[in-house]
Amino acid sequence: MSDTIEHVKCLIIGSGPAGYTAAIYAARANMNPVLYQGTQPGGQLTTTNEVENFPGYPEGVTGPEMMMQLQAQAQRFEADIRDGWITKVDFSGDIHKVWVNETKEIHCDTVIISTGASAKYLGLDSEQKYLKLGGGVSACAVCDGFFYRNQEVVIVGAGDSACEEAHYLSKLCKKVTMLVRRDEFRASKIMADRVKNTQNIEILFNTETDEVLGDGQVVTGVRVFNNQTKVKQELPATGFFVAIGHKPNTDIFKGFLNLDETGYIINKPGTSKTNIDGVFVSGDAADHVYRQAITAAGTGCMAALDAERYLAAKDASFEVSTSTYN
């Protein structure tokens, strides 16, 4: 049973850098945005202690602190930030309908999707332990590689992203050992060749992770096994990178929005527009390439501007604000 139906001009789904940035821009453009935070208020960055590459923080910042500041900035312009999970949408008609926690129905003039993506992990207890401790397990070489300069690291994965991340790490680290489960890469030949031809990358084929080893605080090595011979060995390492893919949080949009084969929302090139008028996408939900806080924030800005222009074109009484640039 639905509560009373609410009508909003701009509904933002998700509270990562994309969602909060969209909220800042939409609020300053008089779009009265309502933002639902979902089960992870602040998004992926709340799981990391050190963000050193977001411009404006010369000393770095913790992920939770940065996200609290983004939230405060959106609230300063009176964005309506709410708890709640969007469980269902219906974009089939003229009115974009969204349901919160199964029951509350909202009708939206515009919707900005900022639901992000989740990195996939192997699921080993030892991996999760050091991930939670911030002790040397990471799913983002570009974010965390810098912390392992001149050290030895292990990376798991066999696709294009894994090869790209291994190559990125090879420029920072003393040695990179790449674990590939099968006897060949899944990556394109050009990416695989680049890794094979990099001197400080060692590739172990038919090799899987048995345990991430550590001293209780930080990673000290990785025990691996050859899935053909069953022989185990321990590799010294201070960093364990998992590059086995991401899952975009887009299941509820299936059937309405164009998604690629992995589930990323397909946006019209150079814009935040989806295949449905009035529905926009920002951040990692549409980005399998860059996956950074700054790019998420940038596309959050684009989505709010695109939504503002959409509203202005639909309703002459809604003027594109000049506040964007003030």
Ligand SMILES: Cc1cc2nc3c(=O)[nH]c(=O)nc-3n(C[C@H](O)[C@H](O)[C@H](O)COP(=O)(O)OP(=O)(O)OC[C@H]3O[C@@H](n4cnc5c(N)ncnc54)[C@H](O)[C@@H]3O)c2cc1C
């Ligand atoms: C451990 C770690 C460290 C990282 N370090 C860095 C770094 O140092 N620098 C950097 O630039 N990037 C870093 N990244 C990447 C960065 O966090 C992401 O690129 C960025 O957070 C993506 O932002 P987003 O707004 O698209 O989505 P996310 O941050 O993924 O947020 C998604 C939001 O959507 C909400 N949501 C999802 N589904 C629903 C729903 N159905 N209803 C309501 N809400 C929903 C979630 O609750 C969440 O609030 C790191 C990532 C991880 C995992």
